[in-house]
Amino acid sequence: MDNVLETKGMFPVFRRSGSETRTTHYCAGCGHGIVHKLLSEAYTELGLQDRTVIVNPIGCAVFGYYYWDVGGVSAGHGQAPSMATAISRLRDKAIVISYQGDGDLAAIGLGHTLQAAARGEHMAVFFVNNSIYGMTGGQMAPTTLIGQKTTTSPLGRNPATDGMPLHLCELVNSLRLPVYVERVSVADTARIMQARKAIRHALEIQRDRKGYTFVEILSPCPTSVGLKPLDAAKFVIEQMEKEYPLGCLRDRSAEAPARPEPKPWVRLADFFGDDGREAPRHEAAEVKERHFKFTGFGGQGILSLGLVVADAARALGLETTWLPSYGPEQRGGDAQCTVVTSTHLIGAPAVEHPELLVVMNQAACGKHLHTVRPGGLALVDATVRVDPAEIPEGVRVVQIPAIDIAAAAGVPKAANVAMLGGLIALEALGIPQHALVEALERSFAKKPALIPLNKQVLQAAIDHCRHHGLAGELP
Amino acid sequence: MTKFVKGNEAVVIGALYAGAEGYFGYPITPASEVAHKAAEYFPATGRVFVQGESEDAVAYMLYGAAAAGCRALTATSGPGFSLMQEAISYMSATDIPTVIVDVMRAGPGLGNVYPEQADYGQVVHGGGHGSYRCIVLAPGSVQEMCDLTMLAFEKAFEYRTPAIVLADGQLGQMMEPLRLPKEEAKPVDTAAWATQGTQETRRNLLTSIYLDAPAQEAMNLHLQEKYRKMDRAFQRAELYRCDDAEAVLLAFGSSARTARSAVDALRAQGVKAGLFRPITLSPFPIDALLPLAGKKLWTVEMSAGQFRDDATLHLAKAGKLAEIGLINRMGGMLIAVTDIVRTVKEAL
Incomplete structure (x- = not known):
C-alpha cells in the first residue's frame, strides 16, 4: 500500500496490534474512516495538531489513536465528556475533542453528554451516529430506527417495548450554552463535503475559545446493519435522514464571548495569612485531660459554644478536639458536641463520661445527665426540670436562667453565651476568662457588630452567678 | 501557623x-x-x-x-x-x-x-x-x-x-x-x-x-x-507503647484514637497494652506487625472484621498463624474505650 498518499495529521503507518499497515481496522463501507480523515485534515490545516488531544471512545473508534497523530486518551464507557471536561479545564491551551459513537454517547453516556453541554465545556464533540452498536455486535442503540432489526431487536425495534429513537442534536440544542450544533452525513460525496465544513468549523470555534460544539455525523455501518456498502449508504440517506434531518440547528460562534485567560496562582502563605510563626505549645509534665460535653436543641448554639471553648483552649497551646453531632440531627433535632483538651496527644475525641456537661433543653437532660462522671458538674438551664433522683452520685448540678438572661438583654439567640458566662463564673473549664472572651470575639469575626451585645450577655450571666453565690472550681 | x-x-x-x-x-x-x-x-x-x-x-x-x-x-x-x-x-x-x-x-x-x-x-x-x-x-x-x-x-x-x-x-x-x-x-x-x-x-x-x-x-x-x-x-506504621506490651490493639483511623485511649486506660490499670496503627493500609505494613505476632492481638475497627481478616492473612502469608480478636461496632456506633478495656481484661 506504499502508493497511498499520506493523510495530513495521521500517522504515516498505522501501528495496529502486531503489524504496521496503511489499512484501517474498519469494515469496508464504514463511515468512521472518512470522519477520521476529515478530522485529521481539519486540525492539521488549522495549525492545531500539536495542541489537539482526542479522547478516544469505547466502541469501533476505540483505536482512533492508531491513526490520529495527536495526544490520545482512552475513555471508559460513556465518560469521554467527563475526561474532556477535566483536560479542557486544566489545559487551557489544548484543543479537546470527544469522538463518540451512538451506543457510547447516547446510551450509557447520555447524562454526561448533556451535563458537559449544559456546562458549556470548551470541547468539540463529534458524534458518529450509525443507528446501532457496532463493535459490541450489532445491538439496538437509542438511535436505532423504528422497525430496524438488530441482535437485541430481532423482530425490529418496537416502540411499545423498545421506545422511540433519541435525537441528540435536538436535545443538545435545548440547552443554552452550546455554541454550534449541526447534523451532517458521510453517505455520499456532496454530504462529505458538508461534513468537512462542519468539522472544520467546530475546530475553528475551539481555536477561538468560543465554547461547546456538537456535530452529529450520520454514518453507514454495513456490517451491523447487514447491508452491502452501497446499500448501507442508501440506508443512511433514505431512512436515517428521515428520522434525523440534516442541517445546522445553531451557530452562535460570531456572538459567543471568548473564554477568559486563567487567573494566576496565589501564594498559599499569603492566602492563609501564614506569617511563619509557630503557635505556643502548652508545656506540662503531667498529663491533664479534660472532657466536656455540650447538649441541647439544634439552633441553641450548642456547637458554637463548644467551638468557642475549644478555640480558647487551642489558642493557649493545648491539644484540643471538637467533635459535633452532624447529619440529619443538626436539622431541628438534638444537638451535641464534645470537647477534649489536654497537655498531651488526645486519644478518642468522643466523650463517654464528661466531667462537665452543659444542658440547654429537657430532652438532653434525660439523655446525658446520667453520663457525668462522679465529681463532675452539670450546668443546666433553669427551664429544665431536673429530677433529683436522676442526678448521679457525686455530681453537682447548677441551674442558671441562661435563656432568660439572653432574652432580657434582647438577644435570645445568645443563651449559649449566657451559659459560657456561667462556666466562667464557676471556673468550670480550667481556661482563663480572657482566653474565652477572645475566642468569643473571634467567633464573631464576620459579624463584629454583635460582639458588644454578646459580651453584655456574658457579663450578665457572670453577675447572676456571683449574685447567687454560684462559684467554685471543678473538683 | x-x-x-x-x-x-x-x-x-x-x-x-x-x-x-x-x-x-x-x-x-x-x-x-x-x-x-x-x-x-x-x-x-x-x-x-x-x-x-x-x-x-x-x-x-x-x-x-x-x-x-x-x-x-x-x-x-x-x-x-x-x-x-x-x-x-x-x-x-x-x-x-x-x-x-x-x-x-x-x-x-x-x-x-x-x-x-x-x-x-x-x-x-x-x-x-x-x-x-x-x-x-x-x-x-x-x-x-x-x-x-x-x-x-x-x-x-x-x-x-x-x-x-x-x-x-x-x-x-x-x-x-x-x-x-x-x-x-x-x-x-x-x-x-x-x-x-x-x-x-x-x-x-x-x-x-x-x-x-x-x-x-x-x-x-x-x-x-x-x-x-x-x-x-513504602510501608508505614506507628507503634505506641508496644515494646513491653502483652496485649496489642491493631487499629487505624479514628478507631486508633479510641484504641490509644484504651491503651492508656489499660496501662493505668496495670495491663501492659500497646497499639499498632497502620498508616499505609496498602502496602500493608507487615514488617512492623510481624514482630508483634506472638502477643495477644485484637483489632479495634468499625466493620465486621475486614481489617482483622486482612491482618490475619498478611501474617499467615509471612509465616505466622495468629488468632486475632475482634472488638468492633457497626452502623455508625462508636467503640467505647470502656468496652475495649473490659474485653482485653477479661481475656488476659
Whole structure:
C-alpha cells in the first residue's frame, strides 16, 4: 500500500496490534474512516495538531489513536465528556475533542453528554451516529430506527417495548450554552463535503475559545446493519435522514464571548495569612485531660459554644478536639458536641463520661445527665426540670436562667453565651476568662457588630452567678 | 501557623500545598465540607473547581486531569466510592496518578452518615475489575488528614498509581489544631507521559486496552511488579507503647484514637497494652506487625472484621498463624474505650 498518499495529521503507518499497515481496522463501507480523515485534515490545516488531544471512545473508534497523530486518551464507557471536561479545564491551551459513537454517547453516556453541554465545556464533540452498536455486535442503540432489526431487536425495534429513537442534536440544542450544533452525513460525496465544513468549523470555534460544539455525523455501518456498502449508504440517506434531518440547528460562534485567560496562582502563605510563626505549645509534665460535653436543641448554639471553648483552649497551646453531632440531627433535632483538651496527644475525641456537661433543653437532660462522671458538674438551664433522683452520685448540678438572661438583654439567640458566662463564673473549664472572651470575639469575626451585645450577655450571666453565690472550681 | 479546622478542611489545605490544580467534586455526607472548602479555596487561589454530575463522572474527570498531567483530587464517601471503582480500575491500568479521599460512612446500602470503616475491603483490595490495588493511607488526626493528602499526591506521582486517603466521618467532622505546611510542593514534570496539548507530548497515549492476551498479561505483570516495589519501599506504621506490651490493639483511623485511649486506660490499670496503627493500609505494613505476632492481638475497627481478616492473612502469608480478636461496632456506633478495656481484661 506504499502508493497511498499520506493523510495530513495521521500517522504515516498505522501501528495496529502486531503489524504496521496503511489499512484501517474498519469494515469496508464504514463511515468512521472518512470522519477520521476529515478530522485529521481539519486540525492539521488549522495549525492545531500539536495542541489537539482526542479522547478516544469505547466502541469501533476505540483505536482512533492508531491513526490520529495527536495526544490520545482512552475513555471508559460513556465518560469521554467527563475526561474532556477535566483536560479542557486544566489545559487551557489544548484543543479537546470527544469522538463518540451512538451506543457510547447516547446510551450509557447520555447524562454526561448533556451535563458537559449544559456546562458549556470548551470541547468539540463529534458524534458518529450509525443507528446501532457496532463493535459490541450489532445491538439496538437509542438511535436505532423504528422497525430496524438488530441482535437485541430481532423482530425490529418496537416502540411499545423498545421506545422511540433519541435525537441528540435536538436535545443538545435545548440547552443554552452550546455554541454550534449541526447534523451532517458521510453517505455520499456532496454530504462529505458538508461534513468537512462542519468539522472544520467546530475546530475553528475551539481555536477561538468560543465554547461547546456538537456535530452529529450520520454514518453507514454495513456490517451491523447487514447491508452491502452501497446499500448501507442508501440506508443512511433514505431512512436515517428521515428520522434525523440534516442541517445546522445553531451557530452562535460570531456572538459567543471568548473564554477568559486563567487567573494566576496565589501564594498559599499569603492566602492563609501564614506569617511563619509557630503557635505556643502548652508545656506540662503531667498529663491533664479534660472532657466536656455540650447538649441541647439544634439552633441553641450548642456547637458554637463548644467551638468557642475549644478555640480558647487551642489558642493557649493545648491539644484540643471538637467533635459535633452532624447529619440529619443538626436539622431541628438534638444537638451535641464534645470537647477534649489536654497537655498531651488526645486519644478518642468522643466523650463517654464528661466531667462537665452543659444542658440547654429537657430532652438532653434525660439523655446525658446520667453520663457525668462522679465529681463532675452539670450546668443546666433553669427551664429544665431536673429530677433529683436522676442526678448521679457525686455530681453537682447548677441551674442558671441562661435563656432568660439572653432574652432580657434582647438577644435570645445568645443563651449559649449566657451559659459560657456561667462556666466562667464557676471556673468550670480550667481556661482563663480572657482566653474565652477572645475566642468569643473571634467567633464573631464576620459579624463584629454583635460582639458588644454578646459580651453584655456574658457579663450578665457572670453577675447572676456571683449574685447567687454560684462559684467554685471543678473538683 | 496553626488553624483550628475540621478534618475535611485539612484535606483541602493539604491538597493545595501538594500542588493540586483541580478539584472535581460531588457532594455526599460526611465528606461534603471537602467540596465546600475546595469550592472556596481553589478558585480563590487561581485553581480549578468543578462540580460534576455524579461520582462516576467525577472519577473520570480525575482520569482526564491526570491524563493531562495535572494534580487533581476528589473526596467522597462509601456509596460514591463504589461508583468510582470503574474509573479507578482504568486509572490503575493506565498508570495514572490521582488522589481520592474516602470519608467513610455506615453501610451497606444507603446506610447512614455516621462513621464506619467498612469500605476497607473495597478500597484496600482494589474493588473494581482486574488485578490492581491502590496506595491507601489511613490518617488518624486532622493534622494527618492534611499531611497524608500531601503524601498521597507525592506517592501517587512517584509510582504513577491512584492513591486513596481512607478517613471516616469522625475524622472528617472533628476539629483539631492544624499546623499549615511550610512549603508548597514543586510542580512535577509529566511531559514524558501525559497528553498536555503540546508538541512535546503530542505522541503520548494513555490507554488500557490490549487486545492481544500476551500484551494484556505483560501489562498485569508490570502492575504486579510496581506493587511489589511499593511493598518493599513504602510501608508505614506507628507503634505506641508496644515494646513491653502483652496485649496489642491493631487499629487505624479514628478507631486508633479510641484504641490509644484504651491503651492508656489499660496501662493505668496495670495491663501492659500497646497499639499498632497502620498508616499505609496498602502496602500493608507487615514488617512492623510481624514482630508483634506472638502477643495477644485484637483489632479495634468499625466493620465486621475486614481489617482483622486482612491482618490475619498478611501474617499467615509471612509465616505466622495468629488468632486475632475482634472488638468492633457497626452502623455508625462508636467503640467505647470502656468496652475495649473490659474485653482485653477479661481475656488476659
